[in-house]
Amino acid sequence: MDPDVLFLAEHFEGKLAPSTLELAAKARELAASSSGAPRGILLGHDAGALADSLTPYASEIVLVDDPALAEYAPGPYEQVLRATMDRTPPRVLLVAHSAVGYDFAPALAGAMDLPLVTNCVDVRLEGSTLVATRRLLNEKVQGEFEIASDRTYVVTLRPGTVKPPEPHPPGRLTRSEVAVDAGAARERFLRIERPQVQDIDIGQADVIVAAGRGIKKKENLALFETLAKRLGGVVGASRPLTDLEWLPKTRQVGQSGKTVRPKLYLACGISGAMQHVAGMKDSGFIVAINTDPSAPIFEVAHVGVQANVLEILPALLKEIGA
Amino acid sequence: MALNIVVCLKQIPNPDLQFQIAPDGLDIKREGLNYKTNGADEYALEEAVRLKETNGGRVVALAAGPKRAEQMLREALAKGADEAVRVGHEDPAGHDVGRVARILAAAIRTLPHDLVLTGVQSDDIGGSATGGLIAGLLGLPHASVVTRVQVRGSEIEVMSELEGGLGRTYVLPLPALLTIQFGANQPRYAPLPAIMKAARQTIREVPPAPIDSSAYAFKVRRLSPPPARGNAEMIPGRAAEQAKRLAQLLREKGFVRG
Ligand SMILES: Cc1cc2nc3c(=O)[nH]c(=O)nc-3n(C[C@H](O)[C@H](O)[C@H](O)COP(=O)(O)OP(=O)(O)OC[C@H]3O[C@@H](n4cnc5c(N)ncnc54)[C@H](O)[C@@H]3O)c2cc1C
Ligand SMILES: Nc1ncnc2c1ncn2[C@@H]1O[C@H](COP(=O)(O)O)[C@@H](O)[C@H]1O
Numbered sequence: 001m002d003p004d005v006l007f008l009a010e011h012f013e014g015k016l017a018p019s020t021l022e023l024a025a026k027a028r029e030l031a032a033s034s035s036g037a038p039r040g041i042l043l044g045h046d047a048g049a050l051a052d053s054l055t056p057y058a059s060e061i062v063l064v065d066d067p068a069l070a071e072y073a074p075g076p077y078e079q080v081l082r083a084t085m086d087r088t089p090p091r092v093l094l095v096a097h098s099a100v101g102y103d104f105a106p107a108l109a110g111a112m113d114l115p116l117v118t119n120c121v122d123v124r125l126e127g128s129t130l131v132a133t134r135r136l137l138n139e140k141v142q143g144e145f146e147i148a149s150d151r152t153y154v155v156t157l158r159p160g161t162v163k164p165p166e167p168h169p170p171g172r173l174t175r176s177e178v179a180v181d182a183g184a185a186r187e188r189f190l191r192i193e194r195p196q197v198q199d200i201d202i203g204q205a206d207v208i209v210a211a212g213r214g215i216k217k218k219e220n221l222a223l224f225e226t227l228a229k230r231l232g233g234v235v236g237a238s239r240p241l242t243d244l245e246w247l248p249k250t251r252q253v254g255q256s257g258k259t260v261r262p263k264l265y266l267a268c269g270i271s272g273a274m275q276h277v278a279g280m281k282d283s284g285f286i287v288a289i290n291t292d293p294s295a296p297i298f299e300v301a302h303v304g305v306q307a308n309v310l311e312i313l314p315a316l317l318k319e320i321g322a
Numbered sequence: 323m324a325l326n327i328v329v330c331l332k333q334i335p336n337p338d339l340q341f342q343i344a345p346d347g348l349d350i351k352r353e354g355l356n357y358k359t360n361g362a363d364e365y366a367l368e369e370a371v372r373l374k375e376t377n378g379g380r381v382v383a384l385a386a387g388p389k390r391a392e393q394m395l396r397e398a399l400a401k402g403a404d405e406a407v408r409v410g411h412e413d414p415a416g417h418d419v420g421r422v423a424r425i426l427a428a429a430i431r432t433l434p435h436d437l438v439l440t441g442v443q444s445d446d447i448g449g450s451a452t453g454g455l456i457a458g459l460l461g462l463p464h465a466s467v468v469t470r471v472q473v474r475g476s477e478i479e480v481m482s483e484l485e486g487g488l489g490r491t492y493v494l495p496l497p498a499l500l501t502i503q504f505g506a507n508q509p510r511y512a513p514l515p516a517i518m519k520a521a522r523q524t525i526r527e528v529p530p531a532p533i534d535s536s537a538y539a540f541k542v543r544r545l546s547p548p549p550a551r552g553n554a555e556m557i558p559g560r561a562a563e564q565a566k567r568l569a570q571l572l573r574e575k576g577f578v579r580g
Binding site for chain 1: 343449453454459460465466493494505548549566572579
């Protein structure tokens with residue numbers, strides 16, 4: 001067992017995912033307590049510059065450059081990480097809890113029989129024991145869990161929970177010689193699909209009046225249209241409403257929808273699941289209306305109203321003359 | 323190609339509830355909770371049944387959990403599963419996903435499976451881990467956050483959802499494992515005759531396979547309410563008063579003109 005902490009750099013179309021720097025910060029912190037070094041690994045093709053841009057954040061960045069790694073692909077990624085970790089098993093492998101992360105990390109842990117803990121909001125080492133903090137039950141409960149093992153801990157860290165690191169004197173960039181057997185890949189990549197935008201861009205709006213499953217019926221969206229119009233804004237939504245096709249997909253705020261930063265975000269009947277919050281937490285002024293006082297949306301809101309949104313909105317419309 | 327499909331279903335406490343921590347701090351208080359099928363798993367089940375309807379084959383609904391999970395499995399039978407299997411796993415919270423996944427993987431080994439489906443995440447644990455772990459343990463190719471599945475001979479074409487509305491399309495050989503995303507389809511309601519029939523069907527119960535626990539030791543240290551419940555200024559009063567204050571605030575902040 002190596003005391004080092006290894007993080008997996010994530011990138012898409014030539015850009016690093018912001019969560020990668022958060023992993024680097026956490027890797028440095030964990031490495032300090034395991035008396036090892038923070039190291040990053042980047043898999044890609046023609047990705048020298050990307051890898052180089054990471055060197056201020058780790059003691060070493062390992063670059064595995066291969067045409068088969070141009071896009072994230074579970075098979076080749078697993079091959080490379082396996083080979084790397086068989087050679088020098090790190091104390092911890094850190095991966096972002098992202099679409100790539102939850103595709104990759106659990107499968108690797110299963111295949112290599114490694115201990116796994118995912119979607120952590122914090123993680124630390126106490127001696128050789130890993131202590132992970134996670135959220136449960138739609139953010140309403142927090143839990144601390146202990147895993148003890150002499151094998152590499154595989155951890156996925158929720159994006160947005162760690163401050164990005166300060167740059168340090170650059171670490172070294174190493175090119176790894178792991179050979180990728182592209183023929184062994186079982187999946188065949190076809191294409192990236194993009195949404196066809198024919199709607200307003202909610203990302204441009206100063207005011208978003210957002211509706212969630214708490215509004216109960218599609219007909220109630222009329223209230224939202226009226227309010228949005230009066231405030232010079234647009235109607236946004238949480239995912240269940242766009243899944244139900246009450247509103248077009250282009251109105252969806254969150255991880256798998258749009259990231260927005262309006263001056264005013266009015267969250268109505270939205271519980272505040274992490275995937276929703278990821279898309280709106282940086283809004284200027286957040287008002288949440290929800291019947292459940294324990295709804296996690298109140299954690300990010302500036303102003304909270306514990307009430308039935310179907311009573312508040314009509315009353316509010318009357319007050320502001322709409 | 324006719325498919326043997328195993329779909330993993332988890333029964334969870336209704337997440338709309340408020341929760342209290344049990345006195346020992348190791349679980350939530352479970353008396354009086356009502357349980358339901360995990361949200362994403364409804365879509366996984368629907369996808370399984372549709373794939374069977376289009377391609378032929380059989381759907382086995384699989385759950386690891388206590389006796390109460392039978393209710394959920396009966397609903398799955400009523401919605402089109404052909405068989406239901408419950409692995410008796412008496413840990414009501416199931417925080418150790420590694421253990422749950424190993425138990426499920428062992429059960430899946432005993433069932434014919436061209437395709438294994440799970441939900442993308444459970445709304446109680448929220449790990450998005452069980453599906454991937456099972457794939458790794460069984461050596462199955464896999465895809466996550468899947469919103470579209472098409473069978474093409476002995477292969478499947480899937481679309482995996484990425485961040486920001488993007489999707490990645492790729493082809494996998496069978497057998498494979500997919501984690502199914504919310505919104506992948508429109509889950510059906512069970513027709514009454516099917517509910518009546520399911521009430522009489524037997525649910526096969528199997529003991530959990532012994533798990534080699536040498537890889538790691540897992541422990542719940544403590545559960546607690548989330549710290550620092552934000553600093554939202556809560557507007558008190560009844561709806562009319564709340565609306566009035568909210569209107570005033572929005573005016574002060576310059577969001578309401580005229
Ligand atoms: C990979 C992945 C990606 C995802 N991406 C996104 C995304 O981009 N965007 C997104 O939004 N979600 C996303 N989700 C889904 C997310 O996890 C939640 O399921 C979703 O955000 C919940 O939407 P909601 O808050 O409207 O519904 P719920 O969680 O059901 O909440 C409804 C809320 O309304 C309240 N309520 C009920 N009645 C009333 C009333 N009369 N008045 C006021 N309040 C009331 C309830 O107390 C509850 O808090 C994603 C999930 C996954 C797994
Ligand atoms: N005890 C269980 N029984 C059956 N399926 C489960 C169980 N736990 C998790 N799953 C499946 O794994 C998926 C992901 O769960 P999780 O890893 O907890 O987020 C769920 O949507 C279920 O399909």
